[in-house]
Amino acid sequence: MFPRGADIRLVSGHPEVYEPCDDSFALVDALLADRGNLLNHQARFCMEIGCGSGYVITSLAIILGKENSGIHYFTSDINPNATSVTQRTLDAHGVHAEIVNTDIASGLQKRLVGMMDVIVVNPPYVPTPEEEVSCEGITASWAGGYNGRTVIDRILPVVDELLSDTGWLYMVTLTANNPSEICLVMRRKGYASRIVLQRSTEEESLYVIKFWRDGVDDVQDKDITSSSLGLGSWFGK
Ligand SMILES: C[S@@+](CC[C@H](N)C(=O)[O-])C[C@H]1O[C@@H](n2cnc3c(N)ncnc32)[C@H](O)[C@@H]1O
Secondary structure (H helix, E strand, C coil): CCCCCCCHHHCCCCCCCCCCCHHHHHHHHHHHHCHHHHHHHCCCEEEEECCCCCHHHHHHHHHHCCCCCCCEEEEEECCHHHHHHHHHHHHHHCCCCEEEECCCCCCCHHHHCCCEEEEEECCCCECCCHHHCCCCCCHHHHECCHHHCHHHHHHHHHHHHHEEEEEEEEEEEEHHHCHHHHHHHHHHCCEEEEEEEEEECCCCEEEEEEEEECCCCCCCHHHCCCCCCCCCHHHHC
């Protein structure tokens, strides 16, 4: 039996920090579904943007083998309470990561440019009035602005800077975020994509999408079809 991620009983909490929920579990389940590829990937540097409780980054470290891997983990959150909660969650599992209280990866970008082999993101994706996006505390966990895309659209170019040539991004999205358009944005940057996991709850339809560079430069819109994006027709709905 291989390790299935962080022990939820050891995940720390705070009233102003996002508690692991369906989207967090979907992201970890997607990592487990892609575990074979992740182990073969021989990652050296991994990162989570928006760590919240630390459940996902801790799970990633456990899935990849925390004792022997020699992998360096980084994680960021704009909410200072999240960084201290994440520290406690990591400690409770005997995992080490460099935790930074910052906006996306601000202050880390120069140092880490082109280095990340794996980046995981469960962003604030809920469509909300734009003014809620800059709110502090727990609101920052979910407030995604217009179509839930405001923070996502700021994260994508940063991820493009941070990923190594062979790096992978796993990101949670919602139907309302227009995932096919997100794939198109990334396609223009030279990334292929595929859905690793789709999950419908009573409230939302979640997709965990994996992105990787496929060596395509200068992609023209006419070259892009839903099949070249690896998407089913439901994505266009
Ligand atoms: C949906 S929660 C996910 C938390 C955790 N990764 C999980 O899956 O349980 C989104 C997280 O992103 C953080 N966040 C929101 N905007 C951010 C930003 N601009 N930079 C860094 N973190 C941000 C929030 O504080 C919150 O912890």
